Amino acid sequence: KQEVTQIPAALSVPEGENLVLNCSFTDSAIYNLQWFRQDPGKGLTSLLLIQSSQREQTSGRLNASLDKSSGRSTLYIAASQPGDSATYLCAVRVATDSWGKLQFGAGTQVVVTP
Amino acid sequence: EAEVAQSPRYKITEKSQAVAFWCDPISGHATLYWYRQILGQGPELLVQFQDESVVDDSQLPKDRFSAERLKGVDSTLKIQPAELGDSAMYLCASSQANVLTFGAGSRLTVL
Numbered sequence: 001k002q003e004v005t006q007i008p009a010a011l012s013v014p015e016g017e018n019l020v021l022n023c024s025f026t027d028s029a030i031y032n033l034q035w036f037r038q039d040p041g042k043g044l045t046s047l048l049l050i051q052s053s054q055r056e057q058t059s060g061r062l063n064a065s066l067d068k069s070s071g072r073s074t075l076y077i078a079a080s081q082p083g084d085s086a087t088y089l090c091a092v093r094v095a096t097d098s099w100g101k102l103q104f105g106a107g108t109q110v111v112v113t114p
Numbered sequence: 115e116a117e118v119a120q121s122p123r124y125k126i127t128e129k130s131q132a133v134a135f136w137c138d139p140i141s142g143h144a145t146l147y148w149y150r151q152i153l154g155q156g157p158e159l160l161v162q163f164q165d166e167s168v169v170d171d172s173q174l175p176k177d178r179f180s181a182e183r184l185k186g187v188d189s190t191l192k193i194q195p196a197e198l199g200d201s202a203m204y205l206c207a208s209s210q211a212n213v214l215t216f217g218a219g220s221r222l223t224v225l
Contacts, residue, residue, distance in 0.1 A: 004156070032212060043118075043205055043216040044157070089156055093212065101170060102147075102214065104156030 002027045002094050006105035014113050019077035021108050023090035028068050031093040035064055035075050038087045038107065047088075048075070052095070080112045116140040118217035120206050126223045132194035135220045139188070139208030147214070148181055148191050149205040157205055163189065196224045 003026045013019060023033070032051045036044040048057045048064040050073065056065045061078040077084055089107040119138040127133050139146050144165050149157035160179065162170040165186035174181065178197070183189040193200055201224045207216045 034214070036216075041203075041219075041221065043120075043218045044207075044214075046213060046215065049213055091156075097170075101159060101162070104158070106154065106156045 002030075002092060002103045004090065004092055004103050004105040006088075006090060006108050008108060009106065010109040010111075012111040012113060013080055015080060015082060017080055019075075019080050019084065019110060019112075021075040021077075021088050021090075021110070023073040023075070023105055025071045025073075025092050025103075027094070027096070028071055029095040030068065031095050033064075033066055033073050034091050034093070034102070035062075035073075036089045036091065038089060040087075044089065080110075082112050082114050085110055085112050116215075118206055118208055118215055120204075120217035120220050122220055123218065124221045124223075126225065127196050128225050129197055130195040132192065133196050133222060134193075135191045135204050135206075135222075137189045137191070137206030137217060139206070140210070140215055143208035143210050143215075144186070145209045146183055146189050147207045147209070148189070149207065151203040151205055151219075153202070160191070160204075193222075196222075198224050200224050 005024045034049045035047045038044050050057045050066045063076045066073045087107040087109045091102045091104045094101045146163040148160045151157040160174045161181045163183045181191045203219045205219045207214045
Protein backbone atom coordinates (compact mmCIF):
# COMPACT_ATOMS: atom_id res chain seq x y z
CA LYS A 1 0.00 0.00 0.00
CA GLN A 2 1.23 3.47 -0.91
CA GLU A 3 2.27 5.53 2.14
CA VAL A 4 2.77 9.30 1.89
CA THR A 5 4.71 11.13 4.59
CA GLN A 6 5.25 14.83 5.13
CA ILE A 7 7.95 16.06 7.46
CA PRO A 8 7.95 18.31 9.42
CA ALA A 9 4.36 18.33 10.64
CA ALA A 10 4.66 22.03 11.48
CA LEU A 11 6.99 24.85 10.51
CA SER A 12 7.33 28.49 11.55
CA VAL A 13 9.45 30.99 9.63
CA PRO A 14 9.89 34.78 9.59
CA GLU A 15 8.51 36.68 6.65
CA GLY A 16 10.88 36.79 3.69
CA GLU A 17 12.49 33.42 4.29
CA ASN A 18 12.20 30.67 1.69
CA LEU A 19 10.02 27.70 2.62
CA VAL A 20 11.00 24.11 1.88
CA LEU A 21 8.33 21.44 2.35
CA ASN A 22 9.04 17.75 1.92
CA CYS A 23 6.89 14.86 0.76
CA SER A 24 7.97 11.23 0.48
CA PHE A 25 6.12 8.22 -0.89
CA THR A 26 6.89 4.51 -0.69
CA ASP A 27 5.84 3.27 -4.14
CA SER A 28 7.33 4.96 -7.21
CA ALA A 29 4.49 3.69 -9.44
CA ILE A 30 2.59 6.95 -9.62
CA TYR A 31 0.80 8.85 -12.39
CA ASN A 32 1.39 12.24 -10.85
CA LEU A 33 1.86 14.18 -7.64
CA GLN A 34 -0.19 17.17 -6.61
CA TRP A 35 0.41 19.85 -3.97
CA PHE A 36 -2.56 21.44 -2.21
CA ARG A 37 -3.06 24.30 0.20
CA GLN A 38 -5.68 24.18 2.96
CA ASP A 39 -6.71 27.16 5.06
CA PRO A 40 -8.23 26.43 8.51
CA GLY A 41 -11.71 24.94 8.24
CA LYS A 42 -11.70 25.16 4.45
CA GLY A 43 -11.39 22.86 1.48
CA LEU A 44 -8.24 22.16 -0.51
CA THR A 45 -6.87 24.38 -3.26
CA SER A 46 -4.65 22.81 -5.90
CA LEU A 47 -1.27 24.55 -6.24
CA LEU A 48 0.80 22.45 -8.62
CA LEU A 49 0.48 19.15 -10.49
CA ILE A 50 3.60 17.27 -11.59
CA GLN A 51 3.23 14.40 -14.04
CA SER A 52 5.36 11.31 -13.39
CA SER A 53 7.48 12.12 -16.46
CA GLN A 54 8.27 15.64 -15.23
CA ARG A 55 11.02 16.79 -12.86
CA GLU A 56 9.50 20.08 -11.74
CA GLN A 57 6.69 22.58 -12.10
CA THR A 58 6.65 26.30 -11.36
CA SER A 59 3.94 28.80 -10.66
CA GLY A 60 4.92 32.26 -9.50
CA ARG A 61 6.80 31.95 -6.19
CA LEU A 62 6.08 28.22 -6.03
CA ASN A 63 8.33 25.51 -7.42
CA ALA A 64 7.77 21.79 -6.96
CA SER A 65 10.30 19.09 -7.82
CA LEU A 66 9.74 15.36 -8.24
CA ASP A 67 12.27 12.55 -7.93
CA LYS A 68 10.15 9.50 -8.62
CA SER A 69 12.96 6.97 -8.25
CA SER A 70 13.73 8.09 -4.70
CA GLY A 71 10.07 8.70 -3.84
CA ARG A 72 10.42 12.37 -3.00
CA SER A 73 8.92 15.72 -3.86
CA THR A 74 9.80 19.14 -2.54
CA LEU A 75 7.71 22.30 -2.61
CA TYR A 76 9.68 25.55 -2.49
CA ILE A 77 7.97 28.82 -1.69
CA ALA A 78 10.20 31.83 -2.30
CA ALA A 79 10.15 34.96 -0.13
CA SER A 80 7.40 33.79 2.20
CA GLN A 81 4.59 36.13 3.23
CA PRO A 82 2.12 35.98 6.16
CA GLY A 83 -0.58 35.09 3.61
CA ASP A 84 1.30 31.85 2.91
CA SER A 85 0.32 30.60 6.38
CA ALA A 86 -1.73 27.44 5.81
CA THR A 87 -1.43 23.66 5.76
CA TYR A 88 0.23 22.22 2.66
CA LEU A 89 -0.62 18.68 1.59
CA CYS A 90 0.84 16.49 -1.09
CA ALA A 91 -1.02 13.67 -2.79
CA VAL A 92 0.09 10.98 -5.22
CA ARG A 93 -2.10 9.37 -7.84
CA VAL A 94 -1.48 5.64 -7.57
CA ALA A 95 -0.66 4.03 -10.91
CA THR A 96 -1.47 0.52 -9.74
CA ASP A 97 -5.05 1.56 -9.00
CA SER A 98 -7.21 1.30 -12.12
CA TRP A 99 -9.07 4.48 -11.23
CA GLY A 100 -6.03 6.45 -10.15
CA LYS A 101 -6.74 6.76 -6.43
CA LEU A 102 -5.18 9.78 -4.67
CA GLN A 103 -3.21 9.05 -1.50
CA PHE A 104 -2.64 12.08 0.74
CA GLY A 105 -0.01 12.93 3.30
CA ALA A 106 -1.04 14.43 6.65
CA GLY A 107 0.27 17.87 5.68
CA THR A 108 2.75 20.44 6.95
CA GLN A 109 1.26 23.34 8.90
CA VAL A 110 3.12 26.55 8.02
CA VAL A 111 3.12 29.80 9.98
CA VAL A 112 4.86 32.84 8.50
CA THR A 113 5.41 35.53 11.12
CA PRO A 114 5.54 39.24 10.16
CA GLU B 115 -14.53 30.41 -11.85
CA ALA B 116 -16.44 27.12 -11.57
CA GLU B 117 -16.75 25.68 -8.08
CA VAL B 118 -17.77 22.49 -6.34
CA ALA B 119 -20.76 23.30 -4.13
CA GLN B 120 -21.33 21.53 -0.82
CA SER B 121 -24.00 21.83 1.85
CA PRO B 122 -24.42 22.16 4.71
CA ARG B 123 -21.15 23.82 5.71
CA TYR B 124 -21.63 22.86 9.32
CA LYS B 125 -23.72 20.15 10.96
CA ILE B 126 -24.03 19.31 14.64
CA THR B 127 -25.94 16.17 15.51
CA GLU B 128 -26.36 13.69 18.32
CA LYS B 129 -25.08 10.16 18.01
CA SER B 130 -27.52 7.68 16.48
CA GLN B 131 -29.12 10.41 14.35
CA ALA B 132 -29.04 10.44 10.56
CA VAL B 133 -27.10 13.07 8.59
CA ALA B 134 -26.79 13.83 4.90
CA PHE B 135 -24.38 15.89 2.86
CA TRP B 136 -24.90 17.16 -0.67
CA CYS B 137 -22.38 17.93 -3.40
CA ASP B 138 -22.77 19.55 -6.81
CA PRO B 139 -19.60 19.08 -8.89
CA ILE B 140 -18.28 21.31 -11.64
CA SER B 141 -20.41 20.93 -14.74
CA GLY B 142 -19.04 18.29 -17.08
CA HIS B 143 -16.81 16.57 -14.51
CA ALA B 144 -17.54 12.87 -14.77
CA THR B 145 -15.52 11.86 -11.71
CA LEU B 146 -16.73 12.73 -8.21
CA TYR B 147 -15.09 11.90 -4.90
CA TRP B 148 -16.10 11.97 -1.27
CA TYR B 149 -13.24 12.27 1.22
CA ARG B 150 -13.24 12.30 5.01
CA GLN B 151 -10.63 14.38 6.82
CA ILE B 152 -10.12 13.94 10.54
CA LEU B 153 -8.48 16.92 12.26
CA GLY B 154 -4.69 16.82 11.82
CA GLN B 155 -4.78 14.13 9.13
CA GLY B 156 -4.87 14.03 5.36
CA PRO B 157 -8.11 13.32 3.49
CA GLU B 158 -9.09 9.67 3.11
CA LEU B 159 -11.15 8.53 0.12
CA LEU B 160 -14.59 7.19 1.07
CA VAL B 161 -16.13 6.72 -2.37
CA GLN B 162 -15.36 7.55 -6.01
CA PHE B 163 -17.94 7.81 -8.78
CA GLN B 164 -17.43 7.69 -12.51
CA ASP B 165 -20.65 9.20 -13.87
CA GLU B 166 -23.35 7.44 -11.83
CA SER B 167 -21.32 4.31 -11.07
CA VAL B 168 -19.31 3.63 -7.92
CA VAL B 169 -15.75 2.66 -8.91
CA ASP B 170 -14.15 2.60 -5.45
CA ASP B 171 -15.91 2.35 -2.11
CA SER B 172 -13.38 0.10 -0.40
CA GLN B 173 -12.95 2.50 2.56
CA LEU B 174 -16.64 3.32 2.98
CA PRO B 175 -18.12 1.89 6.24
CA LYS B 176 -21.06 0.36 4.45
CA ASP B 177 -22.94 -0.62 7.59
CA ARG B 178 -23.68 3.06 8.26
CA PHE B 179 -22.57 5.09 5.23
CA SER B 180 -24.20 5.26 1.82
CA ALA B 181 -23.57 7.39 -1.23
CA GLU B 182 -25.41 7.93 -4.45
CA ARG B 183 -25.01 9.97 -7.58
CA LEU B 184 -28.28 9.76 -9.45
CA LYS B 185 -28.10 10.85 -13.10
CA GLY B 186 -24.34 11.26 -12.74
CA VAL B 187 -24.50 14.87 -11.60
CA ASP B 188 -24.93 15.82 -7.94
CA SER B 189 -24.30 13.42 -5.09
CA THR B 190 -25.47 12.70 -1.55
CA LEU B 191 -23.50 11.08 1.26
CA LYS B 192 -25.56 9.73 4.15
CA ILE B 193 -24.59 8.49 7.61
CA GLN B 194 -27.08 6.52 9.69
CA PRO B 195 -26.65 6.20 12.59
CA ALA B 196 -23.93 8.77 13.31
CA GLU B 197 -21.24 7.83 15.83
CA LEU B 198 -18.86 10.03 17.84
CA GLY B 199 -15.95 8.92 15.65
CA ASP B 200 -17.66 10.30 12.55
CA SER B 201 -16.82 13.86 13.61
CA ALA B 202 -14.71 15.15 10.72
CA MET B 203 -14.68 17.33 7.62
CA TYR B 204 -16.40 15.71 4.64
CA LEU B 205 -14.91 16.94 1.38
CA CYS B 206 -16.34 16.54 -2.08
CA ALA B 207 -14.18 16.90 -5.17
CA SER B 208 -14.61 16.52 -8.90
CA SER B 209 -11.95 16.09 -11.54
CA GLN B 210 -11.09 16.51 -15.15
CA ALA B 211 -7.74 15.69 -16.72
CA ASN B 212 -6.40 14.38 -13.39
CA VAL B 213 -6.79 17.73 -11.62
CA LEU B 214 -9.04 17.64 -8.57
CA THR B 215 -11.13 20.61 -7.52
CA PHE B 216 -12.42 20.49 -3.96
CA GLY B 217 -15.47 22.05 -2.41
CA ALA B 218 -15.32 23.99 0.86
CA GLY B 219 -16.33 20.91 2.85
CA SER B 220 -18.98 20.01 5.40
CA ARG B 221 -17.87 20.01 9.02
CA LEU B 222 -19.69 17.36 11.09
CA THR B 223 -19.70 17.33 14.87
CA VAL B 224 -21.35 14.37 16.59
CA LEU B 225 -22.25 14.88 20.27
